[in-house]
Amino acid sequence: MMPIDLDKALSADSTTREVSWTRRDVLLYHLSLGAGRDAATDPELGYTYERDLRVLPTFAMVAGQGPSAGDGASSGPELPGIDIDLRKILHAGQALQVHRPLPPEGTATVTSRVTDVRDKGKAAVIVLEQAATGDDGKPLWTTSMRIWARGEGGFGGPPGPDTETSVPDRAPDYVLDAPTTVEQALLYRVNGDLNPLHADPEFARTAGFDRPILHGLASYGILAKTLVDGVLDGDVTRLTGLSVRFAGSVFPGQTIRTGVWRQDGGLALSATCPERDDAPVLSHATAEVRS
Template sequence: MPFDAVAALRIGASDVRSHYSSRDTILYALGLGMGSDPLDPDQIAFVYEGQRGPRVMPTLPVVLVPSNTHSLGLDMTRVLHGEQRLTLHAPLAPEGEVISDTRTHSIIDKGEGRGAIVNVETIGRRATDGAPLFTMIKSLFARGDGGCGAPPAEPLPVHRPPDRPADLDHAIATRPDQALLYRLSGDYNPLHADPAMARRAGFERPILHGLCTYGVAARAIMERLCDHDPTRIYALEARFTAPVLPGETIVTEMWRDADTVSFRCRVAGRDVIAIDNGRCVIGPAR
């Protein structure tokens, strides 16, 4: 059945409650490699519920809210996660309940045979008092759904890094089993766990989740430019351009211009950019 863009624009979910515990917060941080040095107090603060923790990784919202992707009617065998945008209105507590509203923000029809971009927006607020917590936009590249006849819409702006060498970088090694750990935060796509499935998809082995690489990039910026303080990250957006294999090292290259950090993620040992067009807004501790 052809993708119905008009119907997809009406699809949404309101007042969805998502409870998360400190165990979920710790498991997510472990999935991003926190705790790889068990003697580093800055890492342990994210994976241990002791006096300082657990601290909350700023990208935790990407795993808190159920996805409505399968309800849109897309050809899911040909859908790629293209971009992720996150604005943090306030820091999250280590545990609590979030109420979220999700809607199809916009659809960019690139034409028959060229696919479509489907942007899904989620707004999260604290259950106790309704205070805004975050706004996210997930951009899906639906390769099989071009020519869907979506109403005209402006593409979301793409951030461009400065035309100069990066000011600094930060390398973070991933573990060979990191995708198996990260998937426990909610993304059970077998592409990240089943070697046979990965080979059928054209990969030599299961690949790392794009949102795991996204979280590792946030971690790199937090460690190098925010003194390990997650509350100093106010926004993070990026485009996914290539997969990372678990066990590879992700090198996040950064350009600092006042409160804006442009970034991209390079895979060490391969001439591959895994994340591009990154933009992070940092500010004072909250």
Template structure:
């Protein structure tokens, strides 16, 4: 018997996501880093370069909060069962050093859909690029992987999901522990992610969590900061690509451990919560210059 889907592969690929034009300033760049916990030690000169206007540099994950289209599966009436969507992974490629302030345009589109079959969900790959609003120069390419648990059977391109990056089996070359502030999720929301799941205990409990969880992209930002400290000599501009797979949620107040394996300009990494013995980011990969 045919299943009446709220959307189809063809409709999703043709979905029009409006461009988003916005401006950001040095204060936004500093707030982003502060929301991830940088600056906790006022004598840490590496942190100061990302939270203080003198010699300010942007973290490579800052683009995820710039010129954002919002939760497009719901706001653009995509037909996807947005309540059952899980953020599965995130890719960032910086084509040039990201300015600490500027006028930008964000352009997004559904790049691909991989249908796992009825009752098995679908993978939707959403590509978003940032351009300089004045010159139209491409600054950043990003790709968000969404696991749409309620949308299997809508059809797809027939392709297969790329294999996850393999983290080496040897002991990590470097490791960095970061104690999250209890209010980390509340601070990170001020970058533009206003999902109440990260603030409202009642909504978090309705979603099956004991309390509000940390944003996955905030976890990725903490990992980028850890890599900056451990393998980039304190310079975030050395990171040109980041690719992660989100595996488990974490909570504000927990300690995140970022372990990294360095092979020249290629860095593999993983993020865990040692107290609970769970991995929250796996198959991480970074490219350095």
């Protein structure tokens, strides 16, 4: 492998692709996050029925990758100037900002570019930004994905800022539990991320896990649904931004417990797994909300 070419990575032209999605893609996404689980008492029709369907903003993370994409879903981000072993990369963090409510079906143009590469010594942190616009040319969403590449540091780049985001030193305003189910990772995979780490026990053991783990972006989506349902009165349009650092894994069937602190400009968040002595799941987390 060639070392990271910082100049090439940061000066490369943006890449552009067209994505589209249908109501079925949205319904699947919501179901894979646990919507409608208690259908006998609350089918959550706003998430699970195509009439008057509302769309969680984090659907942007899988738009264009679900069943309607067939086998042509994206296999991963393009990283010009960064020739690394993909087995060494971890999804370290994710931020999303939605500029208007997402439609239940539609098309978008997604432009991607590497905006930063940080040299952390033993690893590199690659920041990939994606911006989506609708058919009308107006912005739909912007995402920032932070990729941790083990063993790829030492290329001579800047280390970047050490951002410290902590929750307030007081009890949370809300503590919200979101149980997951044993088959949840298998269902979430159908949104487009078919990494065997989330399905194949033998593959998971070779990666150092006792069994398959839940996708980080599944935890991210569950967090979004938890906030909408538990804090934002079920109004998906009030959640306009969500930024997290992936701090630990969740095994399907375990619980994601979220502490929520109200603060100026939004919410501070922390997610843990109570079945593992409140081991961290999502940290350095904040949400932007509309009043």
